[in-house]
Structure formats: structure tokens, C-alpha cells
Amino acid sequence: MTVRLDTLPNGLRVVTEDMPALQSAAIGLWIDAGGRHERLEQNGIAHFLEHMAFKGTARRSALQIAEEIEDVGGYINAYTSREMTAYYARVLQQDVALALDILGDIVLNPAFASDEIEVERGVILQEIGQSLDTPDDIIFDWLQEAAYPSQAMGRTILGPAERVSSFQRDDLSRFVAENYGPGQMILSAAGAVDHDEIMRQAEALFGHLQPVSQIAIEPARFAGGERREIKSLEQVHMALAFESPGYRDEDIYTAQIFASAMGGGMSSRLFQELREKRGLCYTVFAQAGAYADTGMTTIYAGTSEADIRSLAEVTASELARAGRDISEQEVARARAQMKAGLLMGLESPSSRAERLARLVSIWNRVPALEETVARVDAVSRDAVAAFARNLAGGELAVAFYGQAADAPSRADLQERLVA
Amino acid sequence: MTVRLDTLPNGLRVVTEDMPALQSAAIGLWIDAGGRHERLEQNGIAHFLEHMAFKGTARRSALQIAEEIEDVGGYINAYTSREMTAYYARVLQQDVALALDILGDIVLNPAFASDEIEVERGVILQEIGQSLDTPDDIIFDWLQEAAYPSQAMGRTILGPAERVSSFQRDDLSRFVAENYGPGQMILSAAGAVDHDEIMRQAEALFGHLQPVSQIAIEPARFAGGERREIKSLEQVHMALAFESPGYRDEDIYTAQIFASAMGGGMSSRLFQELREKRGLCYTVFAQAGAYADTGMTTIYAGTSEADIRSLAEVTASELARAGRDISEQEVARARAQMKAGLLMGLESPSSRAERLARLVSIWNRVPALEETVARVDAVSRDAVAAFARNLAGGELAVAFYGQAADAPSRADLQERLVA
Numbered sequence: 001m002t003v004r005l006d007t008l009p010n011g012l013r014v015v016t017e018d019m020p021a022l023q024s025a026a027i028g029l030w031i032d033a034g035g036r037h038e039r040l041e042q043n044g045i046a047h048f049l050e051h052m053a054f055k056g057t058a059r060r061s062a063l064q065i066a067e068e069i070e071d072v073g074g075y076i077n078a079y080t081s082r083e084m085t086a087y088y089a090r091v092l093q094q095d096v097a098l099a100l101d102i103l104g105d106i107v108l109n110p111a112f113a114s115d116e117i118e119v120e121r122g123v124i125l126q127e128i129g130q131s132l133d134t135p136d137d138i139i140f141d142w143l144q145e146a147a148y149p150s151q152a153m154g155r156t157i158l159g160p161a162e163r164v165s166s167f168q169r170d171d172l173s174r175f176v177a178e179n180y181g182p183g184q185m186i187l188s189a190a191g192a193v194d195h196d197e198i199m200r201q202a203e204a205l206f207g208h209l210q211p212v213s214q215i216a217i218e219p220a221r222f223a224g225g226e227r228r229e230i231k232s233l234e235q236v237h238m239a240l241a242f243e244s245p246g247y248r249d250e251d252i253y254t255a256q257i258f259a260s261a262m263g264g265g266m267s268s269r270l271f272q273e274l275r276e277k278r279g280l281c282y283t284v285f286a287q288a289g290a291y292a293d294t295g296m297t298t299i300y301a302g303t304s305e306a307d308i309r310s311l312a313e314v315t316a317s318e319l320a321r322a323g324r325d326i327s328e329q330e331v332a333r334a335r336a337q338m339k340a341g342l343l344m345g346l347e348s349p350s351s352r353a354e355r356l357a358r359l360v361s362i363w364n365r366v367p368a369l370e371e372t373v374a375r376v377d378a379v380s381r382d383a384v385a386a387f388a389r390n391l392a393g394g395e396l397a398v399a400f401y402g403q404a405a406d407a408p409s410r411a412d413l414q415e416r417l418v419a
Numbered sequence: 420m421t422v423r424l425d426t427l428p429n430g431l432r433v434v435t436e437d438m439p440a441l442q443s444a445a446i447g448l449w450i451d452a453g454g455r456h457e458r459l460e461q462n463g464i465a466h467f468l469e470h471m472a473f474k475g476t477a478r479r480s481a482l483q484i485a486e487e488i489e490d491v492g493g494y495i496n497a498y499t500s501r502e503m504t505a506y507y508a509r510v511l512q513q514d515v516a517l518a519l520d521i522l523g524d525i526v527l528n529p530a531f532a533s534d535e536i537e538v539e540r541g542v543i544l545q546e547i548g549q550s551l552d553t554p555d556d557i558i559f560d561w562l563q564e565a566a567y568p569s570q571a572m573g574r575t576i577l578g579p580a581e582r583v584s585s586f587q588r589d590d591l592s593r594f595v596a597e598n599y600g601p602g603q604m605i606l607s608a609a610g611a612v613d614h615d616e617i618m619r620q621a622e623a624l625f626g627h628l629q630p631v632s633q634i635a636i637e638p639a640r641f642a643g644g645e646r647r648e649i650k651s652l653e654q655v656h657m658a659l660a661f662e663s664p665g666y667r668d669e670d671i672y673t674a675q676i677f678a679s680a681m682g683g684g685m686s687s688r689l690f691q692e693l694r695e696k697r698g699l700c701y702t703v704f705a706q707a708g709a710y711a712d713t714g715m716t717t718i719y720a721g722t723s724e725a726d727i728r729s730l731a732e733v734t735a736s737e738l739a740r741a742g743r744d745i746s747e748q749e750v751a752r753a754r755a756q757m758k759a760g761l762l763m764g765l766e767s768p769s770s771r772a773e774r775l776a777r778l779v780s781i782w783n784r785v786p787a788l789e790e791t792v793a794r795v796d797a798v799s800r801d802a803v804a805a806f807a808r809n810l811a812g813g814e815l816a817v818a819f820y821g822q823a824a825d826a827p828s829r830a831d832l833q834e835r836l837v838a
Contacts, residue, residue, distance in 0.1 A: 021440030066685035073759025122698025129653035234548035266485035279541025340492025344443045
């Protein structure tokens with residue numbers, strides 16, 4: 001398998017990896033335009049724009065977009081995150097050019113017809129409703145808000161309903177003009193793909209784009225904080241967050257190994273302590289999320305009203321304990337999980353295309369697998385223990401949702417974290 | 420890639436497919452033991468047993484099970500459905516034998532320690548709570564109950580909390596003795612696997628098992644019905660169900676193509692009509708589920724309180740209309756989607772292992788891909804239209820959850836379905 005990376009004269013990067021055993025491919029555009037690129041009054045526009053891309057272009061109606069890709073058995077989708085918007089497709093080998101043509105069309109030529117804007121507004125308001133009906137989804141929005149108060153980083157991707165209700169065509173066009181430049185775009189493909197053909201087509205589709213200055217994002221400031229939403233639910237949902245390394249930080253793998261050892265699998269400390277020993281929860285996990293300039297390690301678990309205090313306190317105590325006694329074996333296991341996960345992920349064209357885009361976005365190159373493996377292997381037990389102590393000593397963001405009156409306060413938890 | 424299928428003298432079937440490009444594998448045991456194999460007083464035991472498999476064996480503690488598989492970067496999991504329990508692992512090539520050893524151990528030698536039963540009871544009660552907090556999950560339990568009242572097929576997999584609270588060691592042992600025979604087990608593996616080695620190991624691990632007579636499951640009788648749960652939610656969630664073909668029925672692919680054309684992608688009728696034209700919902704989909712003796716085509720969508728009547732009525736009208744005017748192009752597109760989906764799915768070892776197990780369970784052989792493709796290609800527009808008319812003329816099961824006072828009655832919807 002060969003990775004190839006080229007840059008068009010206007011700055012658009014094209015990265016591909018041929019996987020000779022496959023008869024299908026994943027292809028997409030990853031664009032440096034997400035929630036963090038929105039001004040306050042734009043909150044939700046990146047995501048609204050992502051929706052509008054599918055609602056018709058100069059050449060295709062919304063129905064034609066859907067039909068063209070689905071006529072050949074492919075599918076097309078998109079997502080918006082805090083730092084990126086991605087548009088991607090999965091198709092059979094012979095349909096890669098079609099997929100790229102459609103992706104280019106919907107990203108570059110959205111029609112923004114006013115009737116379609118009105119319809120899509122309704123869809124997004126329903127999406128907001130659906131998110132509010134999913135406790136283990138919405139709680140992460142509240143956690144983010146508590147962690148980064150009054151900052152672009154703390155705002156939701158979907159945006160508040162009031163803003164979504166007001167966006168117009170000009171708001172969309174402006175966000176595109178500010179953010180959708182070729183220097184902000186990475187075209188990534190993996191599977192049964194031909195790099196030279198994709199380059200030729202990329203040149204034809206995107207070669208005319210004029211560079212756009214990258215909007216400076218407001219540096220994130222993890223403040224910590226608390227959000228407690230009382231509602232009559234079956235479970236009390238809990239989410240915790242701590243400041244942790246960004247993508248480019250030396251110790252990003254230390255953070256990931258820590259998260260894995262704490263809540264990455266069945267052998268992890270929180271799974272063992274909360275679920276296996278105490279039967280307090282069904283779902284518990286920890287993750288080390290990363291952004292350009294910072295990161296956030298998050299923990300989630302849900303339990304009954306009677307047990308929320310105990311769940312939260314044990315979680316905090318386990319985090320404190322990890323700083324003292326995390327073992328060589330636990331760190332070795334987390335390393336093995338990361339490396340195997342990496343290898344298995346590479347066997348899927350979708351996750352491979354996504355990984356290529358992320359690596360190019362972070363490093364402007366694709367580090368060899370061995371390089372990543374060496375960095376994972378270099379993480380020591382002592383580094384993880386030191387990381388854990390530092391994390392537990394930092395500010396905490398916490399969100400509770402449900403019958404949460406008995407949940408401990410943030411101050412209580414902070415105390416336990418350093419006890 | 421080569422599929423190989425062998426049967427041990429005691430009836431346990433072993434099916435594998437080597438995928439030479441991969442360095443990892445998926446391996447698992449699929450057992451004919453699910454919710455339909457439970458008597459009323461056992462409801463929830465198949466799932467409880469699935470949980471207890473991970474709670475220690477004669478040779479391994481719960482922690483050891485987790486550590487052994489995660490030490491090598493693999494993972495292990497399980498699920499229970501109405502007709503099956505599956506235990507499966509994902510590991511690197513060199514760890515396939517370890518994964519199979521652990522799978523065999525947890526399935527054949529669970530310890531059922533009484534303290535572990537008590538802890539796991541708590542975990543499952545939390546799982547029930549989590550499910551109740553997820554409207555687009557729990558509504559399908561209610562739909563199933565409405566469709567198959569007072570039948571094993573209509574009961575939930577998790578079981579009611581009262582029963583889960585009462586299960587003891589003997590209940591678990593009895594369900595194992597009744598259902599976990601070698602004739603009920605399929606060992607399936609795909610990826611970097613060696614069939615002969617797996618056969619040898621399977622013989623050593625499972626060769627001693629004595630056959631168990633298969634429990635006769637109560638034939639399912641789709642009665643249809645209604646469930647309306649009023650709750651203060653953001654959305655009103657709607658799920659509909661219709662009787663449709665079982666796994667072995669001639670027209671199972673007709674049902675799947677119908678579901679795909681109605682709600683399988685962005686170009687599907689319900690997506691176009693409900694979301695793209697009217698902006699009524701964010702999520703809408705249709706699926707053709709199948710069981711041994713019957714099947715159930717389901718439709719889900721969620722909208723606001725003000726729009727639930729309209730959402731439900733338009734859905735019913737679209738189902739009625741499909742019987743009249745579904746087009747050659749729509750059927751051709753659904754065929755293309757099914758075939759491409761099949762090919763892409765085969766590129767993942769997990770979905771391939773699962774598919775092999777299902778095919779062996781249904782047909783006791785693995786039909787060539789071309790055979791499946793030919794059956795998909797044989798589905799005509801007229802057959803889909805006739806199927807749609809028949810479906811719409813049959814009994815309806817419907818569930819609403821949320822501020823659903825304004826949702827139409829089942830009788831109203833049945834009328835629209837044949838209008």
C-alpha cells in the first residue's frame with residue numbers, strides 16, 4: 001500500500017492510499033471549517049452549511065445528488081465538528097470519479113435556494129430536538145460549555161434554535177467565502193483508487209479556487225465548571241472533562257494511553273471498578289479528545305438516582321489513585337490496544353481515508369505507521385502516572401443530567417481528585 | 420478468498436473465510452439461543468447469561484478474561500437477539516487461537532458465582548434504565564410488543580426488571596442445558612485465519628459436547644396493535660411495523676428492496692417526502708428485518724408535537740402510493756444499493772464473519788455471492804409494487820412516544836394505507 005500526497009498550486013492537498021485487495025473506496029473532502037471558526041452570531045452556520053450542500057447545486061437538484069450516488073449503490077454523507085467539516089462518499093472502484101465530481105459540486109456550488117433553506121431549517125430544528133432527547137449525547141454539549149465558558153470552543157455544533165431560525169443565504173455565503181478556500185481543504189481517498197487520476201480530476205474541479213486567508217481561531221481556555229440539569233429520567237448521566245494535550249503535543253499518546261487504561265475497555269479501571277465490582281453502571285468510558293491547540297479527556301457513565309453520588313465519588317477516587325499506582329502492565333496493555341486498534345482501523349477504507357486527512361491536517365505529511373507505533377511504545381508508566389496526577393490536579397468540568405439532586409458538587413469532586 | 424465449512428461429529432459447524440490481505444481476524448460463536456427460546460418466566464435469561472459469560476469461568480476470573488484479550492490489543496463482546504446469542508472477538512492474526520480459547524471458555528464454563536450474579540443484576544438493571552432513556556431504542560421494544568402481543572417474539576431481550584431481579588444460578592444453568600448444544604452452535608471466522616488450525620482447536624474445545632434437542636420456538640403470529648406512551652420529550656417518536664418475509668422466504672429480497680426504496684437512503688421516498696420536501700424530521704428509515712419463520716418491516720421517524728399527525732399521515736400515504744407507482748428506476752437503485760452494500764460489507768472481517776454465521780444458520784451452507792446477486796437482480800418492479808400493496812393491506816403495529824396526543828389512531832393509519 002502506498003501513500004501519496006500532492007498539493008495543487010492553490011494549496012489544496014490531495015492524499016491517497018491504494019489498497020490493492022479492495023474493490024471499493026472511500027473519498028472525501030476535509031475542510032478546516034467548524035464550530036470554532038464561527039463568530040458568536042454565526043453559531044450553527046458551519047453545520048447548517050453542511051446540510052445545505054446536499055440541497056442542490058447549480059447543476060444538480062437535491063434529489064439528483066442523492067440519486068446519482070445511490071444509483072451506483074454508493075452513499076454520501078457529511079459531519080461537522082468543532083474544527084472541521086467533512087463530506088465523504090463510499091463507492092465501488094469504478095465510481096470514484098463520479099463520487100469526487102459530486103463532492104466537488106456540492107462543496108463548491110451549493111445553490112442556497114431560499115425555499116430549500118426554509119425546509120432544511122426545519123430538519124435541523126428536528127436534529128436539535130433529537131439530540132435533546134438523547135441524554136448521553138446532549139450531556140457532552142453541556143460538558144463542553146461548562147469546560148469552555150463563553151468561547152467558540154464551548155458552543156454547540158448544531159447552534160441554538162434561535163440562531164438556526166434566523167440564518168439566511170448571505171450568512172451561508174459569507175461563511176463559505178471566509179472558510180472554504182483551497183488551503184483549508186484536504187481531499188483524501190483510500191481503497192481501490194488511482195492517485196494520478198484523482199489528481200487530474202482535483203485539478204479540474206478545484207484548480208480555479210482562489211486562496212482564502214485562514215480565520216484565526218480564538219485559543220481555547222479550559223476553565224472548568226459545572227452544569228446540572230434536573231429531569232425525570234431513568235438514569236442520572238454524568239460526564240467529566242479535564243484539560244489535556246492537543247494533536248501536536250508531545251504527550252498526546254500519554255493522554256490516549258491514560259484514557260485507555262482508565263476507561264477504554266473491559267479491563268480498564270473504571271469499567272472494573274464501577275461496573276464489574278460494583279454493578280453501578282452499564283456504560284462507562286474515557287476518551288482523550290484532541291484539538292489544534294488543546295485537548296479534553298472526557299469520562300462518561302450513567303447510573304440510578306440512588307447511586308449517582310457513589311458513582312461520581314468512586315470515579316474521582318479512581319482518577320486520583322491512578323496517579324499513584326497505575327501499573328506497567330496496564331500501560332503495556334493500553335499500548336497494545338492502541339497499536340492493534342490502529343492496524344485494524346487501517347483495514348477499512350473509510351477509517352483510513354479519515355486518518356490520512358487528519359494526519360495531513362496536523363502534520364502536513366503522513367507519518368509512517370512505524371513512527372506512530374514508536375511514539376506509542378515510548379510512553380512509560382511513569383509518564384502516564386505523572387500525566388494522571390497533573391490531570392487530577394487541574395480544573396474539572398462536570399455535567400449531570402437526570403434526577404441529579406444527590407450528585408456531589410464540583411468542589412467535592414475536585415477535593416477527591418487530589419486526595 | 421475461500422469459504423470452508425465443516426461439521427464436528429457432534430453437529431457444531433465451523434465456517435471460515437481467509438482474507439489474504441488482512442493481518443487481523445474476527446471470530447465468534449453464534450448460538451441458536453435468544454429471546455424466542457425463553458419461556459415467559461425466563462424472559463431476559465438469554466441476555467443475562469450472555470452477561471454472565473464474561474463474569475468468570477472455572478479457569479479465568481472476569482478480570483482475567485478482559486486482561487487476556489486486551490493484553491494483545493484485541494477486544495471481545497457479545498449480543499443477544501430474539502433468535503441468537505453471539506460472542507465474538509477481533510484480534511490480530513497471531514492471536515486467533517487465544518481468542519477462540521477464551522470464547523470457548525466463557526461459553527462452556529461460566530462459573531455463575533453468586534456474588535457475580537448479584538453485581539451483574541445491577542449492571543443489567545442499569546442497561547434497562549439506559550434503554551428507557553433512549554426513545555429511539557425503547558420504542559422498538561414497544562413496537563415489537565404491539566406487533567406480537569403475548570408471544571415470546573413480542574417480549575423484550577433485556578426482560579422486565581422484576582424478572583431480572585429474580586434470576587438465580589439454576590435459571591442460568593437450565594437455559595444453558597436447554598439451548599447451548601453443539602448443534603445450536605456455529606463457529607465463524609474471517610480475515611487472517613487458517614481453517615485447519617481452527618478446526619483442530621474447535622475439536623479440542625467443543626468435541627466433547629453432547630447434542631441437545633433444539634427447543635421448538637412458538638411460531639410468531641403478527642397481530643398488529645398500538646402503543647402510545649405520553650412523555651414530555653422534545654420529539655414525538657414514531658415506529659411502524661408490518662408483517663413481512665422470513666429469512667428463507669422466496670420474497671425476502673423483494674422486502675429488502677422495498678424497504679430500501681422507501682427508507683434506505685437519501686433518495687428513498689420517505690427521506691425525500693418527509694425530510695427533503697417537508698423538513699419534518701431529521702431521522703427517518705425503513706428496514707426489512709427477518710426471522711426464521713417471519714419478518715417485520717419497520718419504519719422510524721421523529722418530529723415535533725405539532726407535526727406528528729402530518730408525519731404519520733404522510734408516511735401512511737407514501738406506503739399506499741408505493742403500491743401504485745414505485746418505478747423501475749427506484750427498484751434498480753435499491754438493487755444497486757444492496758449489491759454494493761454486500762460487496763463493501765465483505766471487505767470487513769467482522770461483517771463477513773457475521774454473514775457467514777447467518778448464512779450457515781439459515782441454509783446450512785454458504786451460497787456464493789453470485790447466487791445472492793442473482794436473487795437480488797431477479798426482483799422486478801411489479802413484484803415490489805405487489806409486495807407494497809400486500810404489506811399496506813395487512814395489519815399495522817404502531818408505537819408513538821412523546822407528546823403524542825395528536826398522533827392519528829391506528830385505525831386512521833390503516834385506512835390511509837389502503838386509500
